[in-house]
Amino acid sequence: MRSDYILETVRMIxxxxxxxxxxxxxxxxxxxxxxxxxxxxxxxxxxxxEKAKNLVKTAHDISREYGxxxxxxxxxxxxxxxxxxxxxxxxxxxxxxxDQAAKDVGVNFIGGFSAxxxxxxxxxxxxxxxxxxxxxxxxxxxxxSVNVGSTKAGINMDAVALxxxxxxxxxxxxxxNGCFGASKLVVFCNAVEDNPFMAGAFHGITEADTVIHVxxxxxxxxxxAVREAGADKPMNEIxxxxxxxxxxxxxxxxxxxxxxxxxxxxxxxxxxxxLAPTPAVGDSVARIxxxxxxxxxxxxGTTACLAMLNDAVKKGGVMASSSVGGLSGAFIPVSExxxxxxxxxxxxxxxxxxxxxxxxxxxxxxxxxxxxDTSEETIAAIIADEAAIGMINNKTTACRLIPAIGxxxxxxxxxxxxxxxxxxxxxxxxxxDVMVHRGGRIPxxxxxxxx
Amino acid sequence: xxxxxxxxxxxxxxxxxxxxxECARRGINIEDVTQKVLxxxxxxxxxxxIPEDKHxxxxxxxxxxxxxxxQGLKIHVMHEDIFxxxxxx
Numbered sequence: 001m002r003s004d005y006i007l008e009t010v011r012m013i014x015x016x017x018x019x020x021x022x023x024x025x026x027x028x029x030x031x032x033x034x035x036x037x038x039x040x041x042x043x044x045x046x047x048x049x050e051k052a053k054n055l056v057k058t059a060h061d062i063s064r065e066y067g068x069x070x071x072x073x074x075x076x077x078x079x080x081x082x083x084x085x086x087x088x089x090x091x092x093x094x095x096x097x098x099d100q101a102a103k104d105v106g107v108n109f110i111g112g113f114s115a116x117x118x119x120x121x122x123x124x125x126x127x128x129x130x131x132x133x134x135x136x137x138x139x140x141x142x143x144x145s146v147n148v149g150s151t152k153a154g155i156n157m158d159a160v161a162l163x164x165x166x167x168x169x170x171x172x173x174x175x176x177n178g179c180f181g182a183s184k185l186v187v188f189c190n191a192v193e194d195n196p197f198m199a200g201a202f203h204g205i206t207e208a209d210t211v212i213h214v215x216x217x218x219x220x221x222x223x224x225a226v227r228e229a230g231a232d233k234p235m236n237e238i239x240x241x242x243x244x245x246x247x248x249x250x251x252x253x254x255x256x257x258x259x260x261x262x263x264x265x266x267x268x269x270x271x272x273x274x275l276a277p278t279p280a281v282g283d284s285v286a287r288i289x290x291x292x293x294x295x296x297x298x299x300x301g302t303t304a305c306l307a308m309l310n311d312a313v314k315k316g317g318v319m320a321s322s323s324v325g326g327l328s329g330a331f332i333p334v335s336e337x338x339x340x341x342x343x344x345x346x347x348x349x350x351x352x353x354x355x356x357x358x359x360x361x362x363x364x365x366x367x368x369x370x371x372x373d374t375s376e377e378t379i380a381a382i383i384a385d386e387a388a389i390g391m392i393n394n395k396t397t398a399c400r401l402i403p404a405i406g407x408x409x410x411x412x413x414x415x416x417x418x419x420x421x422x423x424x425x426x427x428x429x430x431x432x433d434v435m436v437h438r439g440g441r442i443p444x445x446x447x448x449x450x451x
Numbered sequence: 452x453x454x455x456x457x458x459x460x461x462x463x464x465x466x467x468x469x470x471x472x473e474c475a476r477r478g479i480n481i482e483d484v485t486q487k488v489l490x491x492x493x494x495x496x497x498x499x500x501i502p503e504d505k506h507x508x509x510x511x512x513x514x515x516x517x518x519x520x521x522q523g524l525k526i527h528v529m530h531e532d533i534f535x536x537x538x539x540x
Contacts, residue, residue: 001455001531003485003496005538010457010527064509067529248537255536 016220017283018249019069020256021276023059024196026203026211026269027051029078029112037089041097044083048075048101048110051210051266056106058263062256070256071418075102076201076213077112085124095135095142102141111143111201116191119153119441129162133169136181143199149189149387151394154444160387161436163187164380168403171372175405178415182402183335183367187383189390189397194270195326200363200398211269213326214257217276218249219285222309226291238292239312246273246316254321272326273317274362275309277337279420285309285330286339286349297339298349306330307360327396329362335402335415335422336367345423351382352428359389364398369413369422372405379403381432384442392445453482453531454501454508456515460524462493469522473515474499498531 012018032043056073063070080094095113102110113135115125132144146163149155170181186200193204196213203211225245229238253271261268277285286297289305310329318324332354334340343349351368358364364386370379383399390397404413404424414421458470467486474481479499486495501508512528519526 001498001534002538003487003494006455006457006496006534007459007494009534009537010459010529014525014527061505064512065505065530066533067527068533251536252533255532 012218012221013068016218016224017278017280018218018221019071020214020253021217022072022074022196022215023055023070023256023260024074024076024201024213024215025052025055025264025266026076026194026207026213028203028205028207028209029083030205033083033086035087037087037093040083040087041093044094044097045101048077048098049104052105052107054264058260062259062263066256068252068256072108073106074196074198074201075105075107075110076196076203077110078203078205079114079116080112081115081122081125081128082205084128085122091128091131092135092138095131095139099139099142107141109141109143109198111145111198112203113142113144114146114202116147117156117159118147118150118189119156121156121159129159129166132166132185133173133181136170136184137173143184143201145186145188145191145200145202147188147191148383149391149442150444151190151391152444155189155384155387155391155442157384157441158439160384161380161439163383164376164378164436167379167401168376171403171405178413179402179404180415180419183400183415183419185400187399189387190395192326192396196272197274197276197327199400207269208267210266212257212261212264212266213269213272214253214260215272215274215276215326216249216253217274218245219275219277219288220282221245221249222275223284223288223291226288231293235308239308242309242312243316246313247320249273250317250320250324268323270323270325271317271321273313273321273324273328274326275313275330277331277333277340278418279336279338279341281338284337284339285332286337286343290339296346296348297343298353302353303356303360306332306357310361327362331363331366332357332361333367333400334425335369335420336418337420341420341422344425351425355385355389358386358397359393363396364390366398366400367402367419367422368400369402369404369424370427371409371424372403372407374403374427375431375433377431377433377436378427380436382427384436388442391442452501452503454499455529455531455534456497456499457527457529458493458495458497458519458524460493460522462488462491466493466524467495470495470497470526473518477511479511
């Protein structure tokens with residue numbers, strides 16, 4: 001074994017924030033559905049605490065033995081709207097059950113308080129969506145997501161309009177607590193069913209009963225590799241450097257994932273090879289783009305650099321693991337990325353530029369703090385724009401917008417921990433109300449004559 | 452089962468002896484050692500056989516890393532598979 005390889009790995013972990021971001025256990029709750037909501041909750045609690053009882057310990061053991069930090073252990077479950085459709089009753093009961101079960105097994109987050117309504121809403125879906133603000137306000141670690149569009153189905157504009165209102169309510173109900181309700185809610189287009197990352201994780205109904213997914217991270221490692229390559233290299237060589245780095249990082253994820261699956265006697269699902277930033281210095285996707293050669297992230301050139309980064313990460317990762325899935329690419333959450341926070345605070349990075357960036361990277365308008373007086377119609381219209389990008393480009397897009405109640409442009413909202421902090425960013429103050437109130441559906445796009 | 456011990460710190464006499472002694476004290480067999488001093492920074496890599504018993508291995512890891520810290524050395528004990536996975540196709 002070459003000692004320079006060993007030292008490279010040690011340095012990646014010690015100095016460049018390389019880690020396994022999450023081991024996420026996906027658990028199907030379809031067999032917990034019961035016409036009586038209390039019975040249903042009981043079965044859910046029992047199944048989660050049984051299946052995931054060794055999850056946290058196993059992650060700690062692997063982390064210790066292999067010397068790799070594993071930051072989070074999480075659970076994703078079947079979209080709860082399906083259970084609400086069977087049982088009826090107050091969906092908040094499900095949220096409380098998930099919260100308790102997740103806390104009792106010691107995980108950081110549980111995702112799946114979700115509904116998939118890209119084509120239409122069942123009464124169960126509607127009940128769940130309308131309960132989201134209260135559910136997220138009265139629980140701590142439950143995450144919620146709603147899929148409002150897809151390339152195959154188009155965009156459900158009734159759901160989009162409803163989500164504008166729900167996002168706002170989530171913030172209002174938790175306004176004394178940093179508006180954290182909205183930070184646990186993602187509105188998707190083309191949501192993936194095997195995503196291990198929060199807040200958008202849920203366990204799709206096409207998945208096995210229980211699976212283990214792994215999400216790797218490593219923006220710091222990529223940045224260092226780009227820095228070492230030097231400023232005189234052409235872009236294709238930089239792409240090559242990123243690819244090789246992504247390969248190494250993903251191999252680590254593959255190893256950890258298969259070990260965890262083996263020890264927990266659960267099938268291995270996927271490695272999500274996303275570059276997931278944190279607010280820590282040296283763990284930023286924005287700084288990679290700047291390292292490639294931009295003065296500030298958000299200026300001209302940003303979209304091109306991000307497109308190359310995202311693609312190179314996928315190429316390296318696909319070679320490293322036979323089961324790549326989830327979102328896989330570069331995440332650009334503003335409040336969770338030290339470089340993005342700085343770029344937004346300086347005014348260079350705007351929501352409009354972020355929207356362009358989401359057309360070429362793996363997710364969407366993520367962890368963006370907007371003025372508290374932004375209307376629900378405007379929020380819905382931003383969601384519609386973002387969903388349109390996903391629908392037309394055959395990719396996942398999402399919105400996690402946080403209206404900072406009582407705060408104005410330039411003020412800071414702080415969530416703490418991995419969710420970070422950030423400035424309130426300006427939103428164009430013109431009314432999209434008539435369009436939003438039309439409701440209905442944006443039809444799915446044509447799949448030929450592509451230009 | 453084998454592990455890789457990496458030791459990094461400011462160079463001074465006795466670092467190799469210290470690490471080797473810590474291993475010997477616990478009956479850990481050293482299979483291979485490479486070391487280098489670059490601009491005053493001492494770097495050493497040891498390949499060792501580790502106990503099959505997980506608890507014993509965890510104790511060894513914790514104690515060695517702690518002992519290193521007390522000496523101003525950064526010591527990592529990591530399973531060899533991680534390096535094989537990352538650097539070999």
